[in-house]
Amino acid sequence: MGAKGKIVLFLVVICIVLLIPFAANAGTKTEGAVVSLDTPTINALSDKGCIEDAEYMRGHHMVMLEQWRDDVVREGDCTYTSSSGQTYEKSLERTCFSCHSNPDEFCSSCHDYAGVAPYCGDCHAMTDAELQAGR
Template sequence: MARRKLTLIFIGVFCLIMVVPFILGAGKAQSAPKLDLDTPEIAALDVKECIEPVEYMRSSHMTLLDQWRNDVVREGKTAYVSSTGQVYEMSLDDTCLSCHSNPDQFCESCHAYSNVDLYCWECHGLTDDGVVGEG
């Protein structure tokens, strides 16, 4: 009988521990940020397309950037051939941020919402005036 009581207490405490984070977070959900693609660089483009399709970039941009970093740093490659056959320089600063010149709104807002720590800026640092430059 005592064992059954301890088991029920354990199950109750376990359930309480599992439910507390949901109770504390209730009503605190934030809406997803709206990406700001309205930069002068993007507005000036005749054809507004990224190096890969939008769906791929939304889901796999970090995989692509990690691969670029490895290819450039470890193998000395500097050219990326996209799925459409177009060749791009493998460079966060010169390729990605030449269009997405608003990293605070474009990158930071989604990563803050997703609670993802960006380590890009350890090498690609923002200067005091908010301009991206090599760290």
């Protein structure tokens, strides 16, 4: 077998190896993450909308939260104006968690499903006293 034949054989073997995971999962359907919106605050709302539409929040919430963090910490800008014109405080705890008071069910279910480990809890699990002390 010449050099060209070895290269072609090598490429075929690599393609087969790379396609094995796809072939193993072919025809199977994976259920998405189960998100619980069952909180007393959300249940009491007549309009169950978030600060932006659900599709936007699913795809861009982390970008929004990182931008909020930068705006608040670096610029002192603490007010968010939504696309509908409503204003909100740029606060994970006081804005987001005021409705989504079930982060273990709401946040963690999607983050676990997607295999991501957000670092929000590095700061937001601390008490206000610990934050003010600079810990």
